[in-house]
Amino acid sequence: MRHVRHNNGLSLDELAKKTGFAKSYLSQIENLKREPSISALSQIAHVLGVDVLFLLSGETQNSGAQSLTIVKKGERKTVNRPSGSLAYIYDSVTYKKPDRLMEGYIVTIGFEFPPEPFVHEGQELTYVLEGTHEFVYDGKTYLLEEGDCYYFDSNKPHYGRAVGEKPGILLVVFTAKKDWV
Template sequence: MAGRFLEAVRVVRLLTTVHGKRTIPSMIRAAETRTRELYSAIGRRIRELREKKGLSLQEVAERSGFAKSYLSQIENLKREPSLSALSQVAYVLGVDVLYLLTGELQNPLPESLTIVRREKRKRIDRAPGSPSYLYESITYNRPGRLMEGFIVTLGSQFPPEPFVHEGEELAYVLEGKHEFVYDGRSHILEEGDCYYFDSKKPHFGRALGKKQAKILVVFTAKKD
């Protein structure tokens, strides 16, 4: 009995102490703080760009295809936007989507061909609307592009809510196995599988099994 008690104490200590004095609750709070700061910065950049261009929320809503209330919630940190939604808003505001995410302006390149080396991918942790996903942009250095491309590593949990946005999407499974739910129906996909769909219907996914699930995602947004 004493041995079991000591083992239980050891497990509790392991669960409550990480990297010296940092506890799991404190790490969770720190992550939540970073996430709030990210969404706050995104909302601030959208508002600043919108006002600089003399656009009202209603005008941006009409041009992007989103409801005025939805955009207001993003600006006021009451809604976590999806990456595809931010891409559409960025297009309307005349900036690269990575500017909304990072504040970095991309310099236009004159070449018709652009290349992104593996080590030069733009990594985005805890992307908006996808707290369990990790995104790596592979198209960020192409000015005026009509498509957004990402290497996406899926987490083991679904996002808080499905993604719904204008455009179409293509996904190719690079590694692992995952569940993809599209318009209420579940599909199990494995390495080498490919799927193409209308993004206007609800969709999201999560990794299955012990191996990470990594997919190549390319999507377009309706741009007038």
């Protein structure tokens, strides 16, 4: 991230102002001392003019607008979190569309809560594909099962974990800040 920021001629202060994140938070991300949410990375990537996948892996995306993109099951891109945390494994299903307004992932969740709650701008839609999901939103706990769906403002603390015998598999779609679109 630091390399991309420097290539864009941005100081950490400028990136903080443009993203709305604290300078200290961004510094911790750059120094791999803090693991941001995928949506926070999406917001940072947007300001830096790159794709989340590029920010994490250096992998470039197709350029040019496309009306339709298809991602086959075997073509999903696993987005590795900076710390390598296995609490959540994200497989991007929207990475092929460069001008996208949403981020979509098939997320596999483990049996432990992440180290800290997620809080970011935008909204999320989550559909439980498999398993049972314990979801905590703004201090209240919900138990969600296969076929359940929830939609929420993501600026309040939220996190979850799988409960039962198997990991949870979710379809998660989120939007960025309203002024991005």
